[in-house]
Amino acid sequence: MTLDVSALYDAVPDVAPRATAPSMDILKGSSILAIAGEVKALQAEGRTIHNLTIGDFDPSVFPVPQGLVDGIKAQLDAGATNYPPAVGVQELRDAVTTLYRRELGLDFPADSVIVGSGARPPIFAAFRAIVEPGDTVVFPVPSWNVEHYVALNGGVGVRLVTRPEDGFMPTAEQLAPHLATARLLVINSPQNPSGSVIDEALLGGLCDAILTENARRREAGERPLMLMYDAVYWQLVFEGATHLTPMGLRPEMAPYTIMIDAISKSWAATGLRVGWGVAPPWVVAKMKPLIGHMGAWAAKAEQLATAALLADPSGLGGFMPAFKAQIQDRLSTLAEGIAQMGASGLPVRSLDVQGAIYLSLQVDAIGRTSGGGRTLSTDEDLRAWLLHEAGIAVVPFTAFGYPEGSGWMRMSVGSVSMDAVHATLASLKAALEALR
Numbered sequence: 001m002t003l004d005v006s007a008l009y010d011a012v013p014d015v016a017p018r019a020t021a022p023s024m025d026i027l028k029g030s031s032i033l034a035i036a037g038e039v040k041a042l043q044a045e046g047r048t049i050h051n052l053t054i055g056d057f058d059p060s061v062f063p064v065p066q067g068l069v070d071g072i073k074a075q076l077d078a079g080a081t082n083y084p085p086a087v088g089v090q091e092l093r094d095a096v097t098t099l100y101r102r103e104l105g106l107d108f109p110a111d112s113v114i115v116g117s118g119a120r121p122p123i124f125a126a127f128r129a130i131v132e133p134g135d136t137v138v139f140p141v142p143s144w145n146v147e148h149y150v151a152l153n154g155g156v157g158v159r160l161v162t163r164p165e166d167g168f169m170p171t172a173e174q175l176a177p178h179l180a181t182a183r184l185l186v187i188n189s190p191q192n193p194s195g196s197v198i199d200e201a202l203l204g205g206l207c208d209a210i211l212t213e214n215a216r217r218r219e220a221g222e223r224p225l226m227l228m229y230d231a232v233y234w235q236l237v238f239e240g241a242t243h244l245t246p247m248g249l250r251p252e253m254a255p256y257t258i259m260i261d262a263i264s265k266s267w268a269a270t271g272l273r274v275g276w277g278v279a280p281p282w283v284v285a286k287m288k289p290l291i292g293h294m295g296a297w298a299a300k301a302e303q304l305a306t307a308a309l310l311a312d313p314s315g316l317g318g319f320m321p322a323f324k325a326q327i328q329d330r331l332s333t334l335a336e337g338i339a340q341m342g343a344s345g346l347p348v349r350s351l352d353v354q355g356a357i358y359l360s361l362q363v364d365a366i367g368r369t370s371g372g373g374r375t376l377s378t379d380e381d382l383r384a385w386l387l388h389e390a391g392i393a394v395v396p397f398t399a400f401g402y403p404e405g406s407g408w409m410r411m412s413v414g415s416v417s418m419d420a421v422h423a424t425l426a427s428l429k430a431a432l433e434a435l436r
């Protein structure tokens with residue numbers, strides 16, 4: 001006989017959360033996944049949809065490095081199937097410090113590295129280590145998921161509404177009113193969703209503000225303002241832009257900075273789940289039991305295979321240059337096509353291609369009527385029009401916390417072929433030309 005557990009579940013209703021615990025009710029379902037569901041339904045009806053919504057890679061378009069696959073298989077054959085240490089295998093912690101010394105000119109002690117199953121567990125654990133209930137967390141919008149980590153830790157989120165002319169990055173002026181109260185500032189560069197890379201003036205300004213504030217707090221015996229620098233896309237920075245780090249610009253930032261990184265995006269390996277944080281030892285010490293008790297470490301074979309390639313990138317073959325070139329090609333082709341449409345008077349523009357797998361697209365069509373007769377009053381109307389009439393799936397910046405009515409949207413190229421990029425441009429042009 002089979003026990004029907006679902007009937008048992010239904011018998012006990014949900015109860016109100018305790019007021020003292022961060023309420024899980026705050027956590028919202030991903031609106032990006034809701035869009036993905038709509039895309040699937042249209043595809044099931046036989047519609048061709050150019051899907052630029054997903055911050056992920058289609059393995060048939062962008063496979064992971066073969067050296068990584070071979071390395072994981074070899075580690076499994078060699079018996080790397082038991083628990084790794086909660087902070088990560090020493091080989092990977094050492095390889096991360098080797099990578100940063102070689103590529104970023106930063107020499108971290110190996111015990112400042114803590115490994116997790118992708119970037120998310122280190123992000124969550126660092127939040128938990130730093131943010132007490134009621135603490136203020138400042139972050140720019142648009143941003144990826146920061147509000148969820150704030151909610152999970154009972155923090156109070158302060159959103160800085162950024163401007164396209166700043167590449168949707170926050171400025172020291174915007175941070176200033178919150179400097180005295182903030183416990184954590186979260187920045188992401190290259191940024192999801194905009195694809196922008198923070199420049200020296202903006203990052204330097206933010207670091208200077210943090211350093212001045214922390215000098216005051218040290219005198220007053222107060223907890224410092226910490227900076228989380230989420231750089232999971234840093235290996236995908238294109239010509240004309242440079243990846244900067246807080247401590248690279250201002251060495252005194254080291255004790256206040258937690259860097260977040262992963263192979264998820266840089267090696268198109270989102271499903272393999274290897275990431276890490278690099279943080280001052282007191283933060284790592286607090287993160288360690290969280291990662292350990294959640295069992296949120298990366299699989300041992302994957303850690304060891306990643307370590308080998310980070311320490312000796314010759315095993316990657318020509319992966320990085322070819323991978324970057326293909327991503328950049330898609331983004332630049334989109335940006336050039338959009339610029340041509342703009343130059344011909346169509347109401348569309350994009351930001352420059354700088355990094356990650358994203359392009360910021362702005363369609364200035366609120367108040368217009370689409371070729372299919374839709375009234376376009378909101379960002380959601382713009383998204384639905386592009387999906388249903390042009391067969392182009394994008395994510396509006398409102399899904400990343402940006403205010404309604406801007407017309408800004410994220411285009412992601414991780415799952416599209418070059419042919420799909422050209423077809424997207426042709427459909428976009430036709431939809432814009434049909435606007436009334």
Ligand SMILES: Cc1ncc(COP(=O)(O)O)c(C=O)c1O
Pocket residue numbers: 055117118119120121144188191192230232262263264270274275
């Ligand atoms: C800015 C940013 N940080 C972190 C992550 C999470 O990375 P991971 O898949 O390694 O957990 C993502 C994933 O989309 C991201 O865009």
